[in-house]
Amino acid sequence: MISFVPTLKRRAVLRGALSSLALAAAPALSAGAKAERVAAIDWAMLESALALGVTPVAACELIRFRADAIEPSVPESVTDLGLRGSPNFELLQLTRPTLILTSPWYAQIAPRLEAIAPVMSHAVYTGESPVPLAVSATHALAERLGRETAARAVERDAIQTLEALRARLAPLRDRPVYIVQIGDARHFRAFGPDSMFGNVATLLGLENAWTAPTEFSFAAPTPLERLAARPEARILSVGPIPPEAAPGLRRSVLWNRLAPVAEGRFEVLPPVNPFGAVPAALRFARLAAEALERMA
Secondary structure, X not given: OOOEOOOOOOOOOEOOOOOOOOOOOOOOOOOOOOXXXXXXXXXXXXXXXXXXXXXXOEEOOHHHHHHXXXXXXXXXXXXXXXXXXXXXHHHHHHOOOOEXXXXXXXXXXXXXXXOOOOEEEOOOOOOOOHHXXXXXXXXXXXXXXXXXXXXXXXXXXXXXXXXXXXXXXXXXXXXXXXXXXXXXXOEEEEEOOOOHHHHHHXXXXXXXXXXXXXXXXXXXXXXXXXXXXXXXXXXXXXXXXXXXXXXXXXXXXXXXXXHHHHOOOEEEEOOOOOOOOHHHHHHHHHHHXXXXXXXX
């Protein structure tokens, strides 16, 4: 049984693996709570709001979010504020938010955000395990919005799914797993234990084959030959291989001689938000489990 304790205010215990959450129906507000007009600058906080059944009035980089995250879906009614690091402040003001969700990554624009509406900042990616911090962010936001019941349901469903996936993957713990994104025909991004993907792999009882240091989730660009260090490993590549990289990989002697590639222990996953919250962790866990089972 998986168990870890978040380091922030709410010390909830999360014991499992992740699958799909039912995000369609918006939970009722707690007694006495008022509906907030929420705007999201940070993607992890955007996911946390959506997981609670809250549709923001505005959020950043929605075209890219829909392509990179896939789920949870963002309604077309949500106003796109542009880049996360430099959102359209005039447009943000026009959406009349009563709460702006952000993270310490955007501290440089906090004064301008605070001039528009109260700001709630919560860290998920700090160099520590992000899954418990994402759970903590969900509960902190729920307390602010009066949706504590919804937050407990999100955590409970995550626990149950993680435990189920961990049990399914028990026979596949015989090999470590590289979790990567292919950058070009010669380089990749490696996700370490401080990433959402690496943290989820640990919760599923899997060994992360990447043991070198990472900085806030990943190491990049990394030469492909580094994948030869663990020839017994499986490789999961998150998101499609860039079209410009695919022909080079097909022709690459080095790539095709990597044992995991040559022996069919390489799978490409659909896109997952690498800087998401509980929904991203759920999506990655489900997709990774399915891919690993196909390799078995």
